[in-house]
Amino acid sequence: MKFLSKFRILLVALIVFFGTISPTLSAFSFRDSSLKFVHVTDTHISDREDTSYKMLSQSKNLLIDFIKKVNKIQSVDFVIFTGDMVDRPQLNSYKDFFTILTALKYPSLMTFGNHDAAFLGSENEEYLTEEQVLRIISDCNPNQKFDKAYWALTPKVNFRMIVLNLRTEEKSSNGVISKDQLEFLAGELEANKDKVVLIFAHHPVVEPFQSDTHNILNSNEIMALLQQYKNPIAYFSGHYHTTKITKTDNLIFVSTPALVTYPNAFRVVNVTDYKDRTIFDFYFSETGLKDVQAQAKANAIATATFYGTEKDRATTIIIKK
Numbered sequence: 001m002k003f004l005s006k007f008r009i010l011l012v013a014l015i016v017f018f019g020t021i022s023p024t025l026s027a028f029s030f031r032d033s034s035l036k037f038v039h040v041t042d043t044h045i046s047d048r049e050d051t052s053y054k055m056l057s058q059s060k061n062l063l064i065d066f067i068k069k070v071n072k073i074q075s076v077d078f079v080i081f082t083g084d085m086v087d088r089p090q091l092n093s094y095k096d097f098f099t100i101l102t103a104l105k106y107p108s109l110m111t112f113g114n115h116d117a118a119f120l121g122s123e124n125e126e127y128l129t130e131e132q133v134l135r136i137i138s139d140c141n142p143n144q145k146f147d148k149a150y151w152a153l154t155p156k157v158n159f160r161m162i163v164l165n166l167r168t169e170e171k172s173s174n175g176v177i178s179k180d181q182l183e184f185l186a187g188e189l190e191a192n193k194d195k196v197v198l199i200f201a202h203h204p205v206v207e208p209f210q211s212d213t214h215n216i217l218n219s220n221e222i223m224a225l226l227q228q229y230k231n232p233i234a235y236f237s238g239h240y241h242t243t244k245i246t247k248t249d250n251l252i253f254v255s256t257p258a259l260v261t262y263p264n265a266f267r268v269v270n271v272t273d274y275k276d277r278t279i280f281d282f283y284f285s286e287t288g289l290k291d292v293q294a295q296a297k298a299n300a301i302a303t304a305t306f307y308g309t310e311k312d313r314a315t316t317i318i319i320k321k
Helices: 002-018 056-071 091-101 130-140 179-191 219-226 290-299 303-307
Strands: 034-040 078-082 108-111 151-153 159-163 196-200 233-237 244-248 251-255 265-273 277-286 315-320
Touching: 034 196, 056 091, 056 290, 078 233, 091 130, 159 179, 179 196, 179 219, 196 265, 244 315
Parallel strands: 034 078, 078 108, 159 196, 196 233, 233 251
Antiparallel strands: 034 265, 151 159, 244 251, 265 277, 277 315
16 A cells, blocks of 8 residues: 555656656658657666666666767657666656656657566566556656557558567566457558558567577567568567667568667667658667776677677668569
8 A cells, every 4th residue: 555655646746747848749740751760678777786787777877878869869750669668667767767758859659578567476566567557658658648558650641650568477588469469460560551560569570589588479470460461561679689680571670779788779760661662771879878888898798799780780771662
């Protein structure tokens, strides 16, 4: 009861605070066929000490630096966080995340990661349920007023944006797509086969490297569905804290590295849709906190994998129609 009372008090404060200053999707334009967005993932906001490779003690400073860098970029339509916004699903961590986010001048959206809500059977009373986190997001972010953790919207007329929630109910770093979400995805793809489809989720369909403890357990079902369509489809994810871009025919799979681990980076993506082709331009931006990045690199194993090749970081991909 004490925790619930604290939850209500802080939630009311967040509602009042964010209700007056957060940007809205009114910044979106329907006048052209170009969409520009920032993809950031795995911020892991926390007050804890660093782990073997997560710079948790610097997580808030890294998010502050990220926002300063993004605010200098011209004409961004939206910023999307693909999960693991916090390292532990506690109210104070979400308060810190959304308080820092008020400095972002562009609209923001977010997906769930495996760290973002309590699993079934959690004995920690301070861990928030998915329902509680959904309420916080809805109350603190005027751009994301959905009653489910998976949803879709049309940011511009040539594009359809689909967000999936692939976290499991049982405690696990693996992902899974439920029957309901698979049907939802199928309906969205069928209804928007004349558009450029952008899918965002925490877990990748195409693994940047193999991990039986982090992969989507039924990723084959998602892949089989995506392969039925010939329009440009790009799938953006985090989770593996690494940098990778894979193209297969009309499908692009994009893994973006974690902000909290080396190379402490994010992506800027510009998509331009023409009658006969769609052009995806990928740009890569690293943190300005070079001392933090140097320490993150010293702590990490397989830094070359995290950093990716030059084409995994910045490249142009053309999908012909």
